[in-house]
Amino acid sequence: MMEALRKAIEAQGVGIGDSIVKVDSFLNHRIDVALSTEMGRALAEAFAEDGVELVLTAEASGIAVGLTTAQALGNVPLVFAKKGTPLNVGPNVYTANVYSFTKQVMNTIRVDRSYLPEGTRVLIVDDFLANGEAVEGLRSLVEQAGCTLVGVGICVEKGFQQGGQRLRASGVKYVPLAVVDAIENGKIVLREA
Amino acid sequence: MMEALRKAIEAQGVGIGDSIVKVDSFLNHRIDVALSTEMGRALAEAFAEDGVELVLTAEASGIAVGLTTAQALGNVPLVFAKKGTPLNVGPNVYTANVYSFTKQVMNTIRVDRSYLPEGTRVLIVDDFLANGEAVEGLRSLVEQAGCTLVGVGICVEKGFQQGGQRLRASGVKYVPLAVVDAIENGKIVLREA
Numbered sequence: 173m174m175e176a177l178r179k180a181i182e183a184q185g186v187g188i189g190d191s192i193v194k195v196d197s198f199l200n201h202r203i204d205v206a207l208s209t210e211m212g213r214a215l216a217e218a219f220a221e222d223g224v225e226l227v228l229t230a231e232a233s234g235i236a237v238g239l240t241t242a243q244a245l246g247n248v249p250l251v252f253a254k255k256g257t258p259l260n261v262g263p264n265v266y267t268a269n270v271y272s273f274t275k276q277v278m279n280t281i282r283v284d285r286s287y288l289p290e291g292t293r294v295l296i297v298d299d300f301l302a303n304g305e306a307v308e309g310l311r312s313l314v315e316q317a318g319c320t321l322v323g324v325g326i327c328v329e330k331g332f333q334q335g336g337q338r339l340r341a342s343g344v345k346y347v348p349l350a351v352v353d354a355i356e357n358g359k360i361v362l363r364e365a
Numbered sequence: 366m367m368e369a370l371r372k373a374i375e376a377q378g379v380g381i382g383d384s385i386v387k388v389d390s391f392l393n394h395r396i397d398v399a400l401s402t403e404m405g406r407a408l409a410e411a412f413a414e415d416g417v418e419l420v421l422t423a424e425a426s427g428i429a430v431g432l433t434t435a436q437a438l439g440n441v442p443l444v445f446a447k448k449g450t451p452l453n454v455g456p457n458v459y460t461a462n463v464y465s466f467t468k469q470v471m472n473t474i475r476v477d478r479s480y481l482p483e484g485t486r487v488l489i490v491d492d493f494l495a496n497g498e499a500v501e502g503l504r505s506l507v508e509q510a511g512c513t514l515v516g517v518g519i520c521v522e523k524g525f526q527q528g529g530q531r532l533r534a535s536g537v538k539y540v541p542l543a544v545v546d547a548i549e550n551g552k553i554v555l556r557e558a
Contacts, residue, residue: 201447202480205432206440231425232445239398239429247399252425254394287395 173365174349187355200233212240215325253281268309288317304335366558380548393426405433408518446474461502481510497528
């Protein structure tokens with residue numbers, strides 16, 4: 173558990189209903205740049221021994237922490253999967269379907285094949301993990317490309333949803349910087365380290 | 366004109382037809398993280414005397430250089446405007462319409478009002494400037510919020526389209542790191558410094 177992130181969640185996070193964790197004042201709309209840089213360092217440290225050659229994330233809100241993680245890993249390239257399928261997508265892309273529970277729609281994410289060279293050691297990074305659909309989509313892109321997945325780094329896991337369990341059960345190295353265990357009367361309850 | 370960016374455009378950029386500048390191998394799909402960091406430093410230097418308090422960009426491809434610029438400006442906050450209008454947008458957002466010539470659709474961008482406090486000195490940053498619709502949308506958000514626009518920083522201007530002229534004519538401080546003057550037989554012709 174990363175202390176600076178825990179403090180930011182406690183100070184600025186808002187719990188809505190029993191499942192919405194609103195942290196867009198520092199994570200995914202307004203970005204606390206120092207905190208984002210520090211989160212990137214923490215993720216880079218967690219995967220420092222894993223020979224990461226490329227960081228993969230999904231637009232839009234994974235880009236900031238993807239970038240700071242890539243910086244802290246010695247400026248490895250960052251690739252962000254794009255959403256949607258424009259008319260001019262040819263055979264030169266890998267695609268995966270990602271269901272959004274929030275918006276209740278199926279989205280397609282895609283990466284140009286040339287940006288995921290076969291055999292590359294890839295770290296997946298994202299800002300949030302809820303049901304894990306986005307990460308599963310990114311894992312599919314990594315597999316299609318014949319890359320090696322070295323791990324998954326997440327800023328905030330919603331521990332009461334299924335994504336974290338699925339990842340842990342899959343055996344992949346998985347590091348969340350903070351886990352929300354519940355929302356109780358508007359208060360965000362964080363898991364102890 | 367920023368030398369490292371010029372070299373990247375010359376080495377990796379692809380001109381398609383007479384107007385498409387494809388630089389997604391280092392700028393807006395796969396990100397050259399060292400170059401992105403350097404572009405942020407260059408933009409921060411250009412606006413170092415302007416008292417920037419917040420960097421504003423639009424998702425998705427402005428986020429990387431927006432972040433590195435905000436880092437280099439001493440970790441001022443980065444706010445990125447979101448695209449689209451979800452059902453739950455209330456009166457607490459500023460919105461602007463942005464026409465996409467590429468996709469030939471009108472998009473809405475929005476920012477939560479609380480993240481653009483009145484009077485804030487705002488620097489707009491984006492990866493690309495073509496017809497300037499995105500920047501005009503961001504300027505509208507800044508005006509609606511009663512913020513002060515200190516300038517606009519852009520990585521790559523397509524100098525043969527209207528956005529750059531419009532910005533220069535408007536009198537705002539405007540800094541592009543590279544300007545593409547034309548595409549000739551697939552070759553990207555860069556403006557001299």
